[in-house]
Amino acid sequence: MTKKTNSSSSLTLKEILATSRPFSWVNTAAPFIVGYLLATHTLDVTGIIGMIYFLFSYNLLMYGVNDIYDYESDIKNPRKNSIEGGLLEKHKHAPLWYAIAAANMPFLLYLLYTGTTAARIALLGLVFFCFSYSAKPLRFKEVPFLDSINSAIHFAGPFVFGLIYGQSTNWFIPAIIAFIAWGMASQAFGAIQDIKPDRAAKIKSIATFLGAKRTNRYVLFFYSLSCIVVAVSYFPVGIIAAGFLGLYVLNASFFIKYKSDAQSTQFHRGWQNFMWLNLIVGFWLSQLLLYIFDPFGVKQYYVTLLGFFLLLFFLIQLGLTLYNLRAFARPKTQRLNEWPKISIIMHAYNQADNISSTLLAILGQQYPQFEILFTDLGSSDNTLKIAQGFQDPRLKIVQTKPLKAGWTLNSWVSQQLLEKATGEIVLLLSADTILLPNALSIIASLITEQELSLVSLLPADQNKSLAQQIILSQNHYFMLGLYPSAFLAKTHPRSVNASTNIMAFVRSSISTLGGFKLVSKSALEDFDLAAEVKTKGLQTGFYLGADIATSQNHSSLGLIIAQNIRRFYPAVHFQMPLTIALSGGGFFVLLLPSIILAWLLITSSFTGILLLALAIGLSYINRLIITIVSKQSILSTLLYPIGSICGLGLLIYSMISYELRKPRWQKRNEVF
Structure with a gap:
């Protein structure tokens, strides 16, 4: 029994690291090294030792003391024992004190020995505030306002110490x-x-x-x-x-x-x-x-360094694009002996320019048995009248019920159409997507031969208007050239790829799971439905479909913007940091190089300009590959920097719209 108790009382390295909050290490190490570099303009051994101290040991002291004295409240806090903080059992607190002392004393002795008197006072002050925040009898964290000041010193203090330790003349x-x-x-x-x-x-x-x-x-x-x-x-x-x-x-x-x-x-x-x-x-x-x-x-080499980085980035991006294109290549299909019936469900809003060609393409399919279930979402143009003008028994105009509370409109009408479908396969088709004559045969063969419960296809882009060329053409670029879509789909359970234009599924499989009830509140019902199906253990697939379908897209600038605002932020799972990272990174690699190149040409500064020009050229080659695969116009490639600005701006606006505007997104009923 004694041996067992001693074993359970010992600390593992994993527990020590968890207590020190590795995710937050940079929050104290970076301020110190910035202060030290501002003071000394060099990174020497002493600076590196100080950086290591504030990277790990200082955090172990700060958070370890906090966890020991906050144990009674931490055990009631669901955030603990995660990336946001460890939770050690009480009998491990004594070993933790030893770990804190062992990790801190050597560094403290060195920094105290090598520092000036002012630096020693500052360092001892930091240690004091690590204790004063949580330890009794001071416990400043329970004194409103003083708790904020004490915590601020935890992070601003290393910066100040870096300045003092480096003997800065500027405070x-x-x-x-x-x-x-x-x-x-x-x-x-x-x-x-x-x-x-x-x-x-x-x-x-x-x-x-x-x-x-x-x-x-x-x-x-x-x-x-x-x-x-x-x-x-x-x-x-x-x-x-x-x-x-x-x-x-x-x-x-x-x-x-x-x-x-x-x-x-x-x-x-x-x-x-x-x-x-x-x-x-x-x-x-x-x-x-x-x-x-x-x-x-290294200031004189900034352009060269930037050019080298961008060249490396765009080479990696080219590899990513080729990887995605290979992963999404559609396998060859065989002619089936028996063709399952397909129910095509479609809802439309203000698609008078596109609905006629879409329905004509469907009715012209070389497929033995299918039906079309169509509903209009209150269009203000002639969309419904055009659809009603088709005298074909395979086309059924459906009147859906009023929107039910707790549903987004797209999911609500899709569920009602699904309940009326009689086909073994259901195809959710966008009202602006034209299918080539063999499209239904290929979709049925894919589902049957690949044993898929759900499959989605990325159609070609038929962007006619300038707004379509600038904005909508970027969607293929982001999916195929800037995002590791295929890799994440293979490695992450909920990561899927889907196209709102063409998504087919086995009716019995999806209906058993609940159909669109799975995504009743989703603003991105196609992606989320595919994710739900995948997480339930069913097989899903995503393939390039530019040779069997073409998306005509909205021609109205207002509808294009509204649709992207609705879809962009949900596409990044409502993650504000990811939105900011994508926007900032996109500006840095897609727009800033062209701005710098133009400035260098204007000012006749040619250092590093060749490397920068090569990197930009490589980015255009990558964009051109996606243009060809997606059957877009060359103009969309030439305009891609402008399109990137618009895309990044719409992503930011989509975030702000969802987070700040009322009503909240769950209560909205957009019809795009």
């Missing part, structure tokens, strides 16, 4: 003020999600004192103050830095709609956003500081 006072304001806001924002467990454990905090609504106002004030201080004090470069910091303001503003303490758990999503934003904002602020201060003396 960067505005930056320190902004950093402390940011830290105060961040601590308060994180405390909102814990209002319920903290009150249950009778723990006081700024959030339990002010409540969720007022605490979030406090958060918005100090985040905004941080932005203003940076923008004014370091103008004009400060405007760029303030823009990055403004992402925290945006994140907090998304949760203004939650006004009661009963909704405080909703802020957990905001905290998850915050954790990822730290990496994104930290990275770009670091790049900005490196560019301005040039501590390594």
Whole structure:
């Protein structure tokens, strides 16, 4: 028994690492190294040792002490024992104290020995605040407002220590003020999600004192103050830095709609956003500081370095495109001995320009047995009259019931059409998609031969208007050339690829699962239905279909924009950090190189220009490949930088629309 107890009381390396919050290491190591580089303009052994200390040991001290003294409340907190923090059993607290001491003492002794008197005072102060936040009798985390200040010192402190330890002659006072304001806001924002467990454990905090609504106002004030201080004090470069910091303001503003303490758990999503934003904002602020201060003396090689990076990126992108195209290549199919009946379900809104050609193409299919179930979604044009003009018994005009609460319109009408379908296979077809005569035969063969429960095909793009060429042509580019679609579909259970234009499934299989009830509240019913089917263990497939179908798309600019706004943010699973990362990364690799190249040509600065031009040329080659595969026009390739701007802008607007505008997306009934 004794041996068993000792074994269970020992700490594993995994538990020690979990206690130190590896995801947050960069939040303390980066400030120190920035402060040290600003002071010394070099990265020497001493700086590296300090960086290692603030990377791991300092975090183990800060979070370890916190976890020991917060154990009683942590066991009631569902966030613990995850990426947001470990949860050690009480009998392991004593070994944790030893681990904290062992990890900290060697570094502290070295830094105290090599530092100046001011540096020693600053370092001991940081250690004190690591204890004062959680340890009794001080326990500042239970003193409203003082808890925010103490926590802010945890993160601004390493930056200040880096400046002092490196014997800086510039104190960067505005930056320190902004950093402390940011830290105060961040601590308060994180405390909102814990209002319920903290009150249950009778723990006081700024959030339990002010409540969720007022605490979030406090958060918005100090985040905004941080932005203003940076923008004014370091103008004009400060405007760029303030823009990055403004992402925290945006994140907090998304949760203004939650006004009661009963909704405080909703802020957990905001905290998850915050954790990822730290990496994104930290990275770009670091790049900005490196560019301005040039501590390594490589400023004259910036264009060359950028060109080399972009060339490498676009080579990888080319490989990604070829990988996706190969993975999505449609296998050859055989003629079936028996053809299953196909029910084509279709709903349309203001498709008077396209519906006639779509229905004519379906009715001209070389397929023995199929039916078309069509419903109009209240079009203001002649869509319904045109459909009613077809005198063919295979076309059935269906009047659907009024929208039911708890459903989005597309899912609601699709479910009603599915319930009326009689075919073994159901094809959900967009009202603007033209099928070639053999399309139904190929779809039926794919499902049968590949033993699929659901299959989706990506049609060719028939973009006629300038708006279509600029905006809609980018959808194929993002899916095939910028996103590891095929790889993620193979490795992640819920990651699927689907096209809203053509999606077919076995009626019995999908109906057994619940049909479109699975995605009744979805704003992206096609993707989410495919994901639900895949997670239930059924086989799904996604293939290129440019040779058997063509999407005519909306010609109206307003409808194009509205459709993309509805679909873009759900397509990234309502992930604000991913939206920001894609937008920022897209600007950096797709737009910034062309801007820099134009500037270099105007100013006759030719250093590194050849490498940059080669990288841009390679990006156009990649875009051209997708243009050819998708049967788009060459103009869409030439206009792709403009299209990229529009696409990224619509992604950002889609995020803001879903997060800030009312009614919330679950209550909407868009008809696109």
